[in-house]
Amino acid sequence: MSLKLHIIICSTRPGRVGPAVARWFHEFARSHGKFDAKLIDLADFKLPLYDEPVHPRMQQYEHEHTKRWSESVAAADAYVFVTPEYNYSPPPSLVNALDYVYREWNYKPCGFVSYGGVAGGLRAAQMERLHVTTLKMMPMMEGVAIPGITSHIDDSGVFGSDEHIDSSAKTLLDELLRWAEALRPMRP
Template sequence: MAPKLDVIICSTRPGRVGKPVGDWFDGVARQHGGFEVELVDLAEVNLPIYDEPKHPRLQQYEHEHTRRWSAIVDAADAFVFVTPEYNFGPPPSLVNALNYVYLEWNYKPAGFVSYGGVSGGMRAVQTEKLTLTTLKMVPILETVLIPMVPQHIDKETGAFRPTDIHASSATAMLDELLRWTNALKPLRQKG
């Protein structure tokens, strides 16, 4: 059975370009064939600002939205975060989603598809990696970087139009993510 990869669209704002970028990468991940892929949109998950009274490490969740999010994260073996850059940092929706649970993230690798202006979201990814390591995750080096993202959105269809470098970067990242997913599997074993 193939390991489960969650492709998480991190931006939740109206008019976001994260959805077409995420839809494109979801298709690439499915074609890769190394993972069972699920597209997770934080706008649809719709988590409120963190509101659990007990520390996430205890897993004593009082709210149904937390239990649903816990189940989504727990079921995955690896993640790709499709992330914009806001003020040189990660979107608040991603920080909030990461903070909701703890043990469910442990010993899982993560890759990034980042987008933005000239930096392509690189600064956000660097900050996000700090948080991931605190969650006992392994952020991998390979990434898909999309600078000047509006230039890659089709004005008529709204779809993301990748370049060859985006496509080859996606394949390289998925190959490496699969290696780390398999290597970390013994650490994810419960019991």
């Protein structure tokens, strides 16, 4: 049975380039062949600023948007967050989505495909790595950083990778596989 990998588009703002990067990574993961890869768009869940009255570790969700998000997160064995860097930080939509649920994330590995200007989203990805450890997730040291994101998007909105980006993506997927297999017995 293949491990399920959710590739999560973290930006929800209009005009975002995250979907183009995520579509490329999704296809790359499918060709890698070791995961059942699924593309997830945070924008589809329309999560408001956290609005559940009970702490997420209790899993007593009242709102349909939370229940849908919980089911999606619980269905995966591993995650790749396709994330921009906003002002040296992760997008608020990702921080909010991470905090919406708790047990659903536990004992699962995650990786980051970050993009931005000169730094390629590395500062945001580093902050996100710290955040996910509080959810009992295992963040991969390996990642994909895409500096100068606009130079990788063509006029039709398609992302184009290069040899360095592809090599980083393969390394990330190989590590995610190792950790997803190793952590599987720890999950209920």
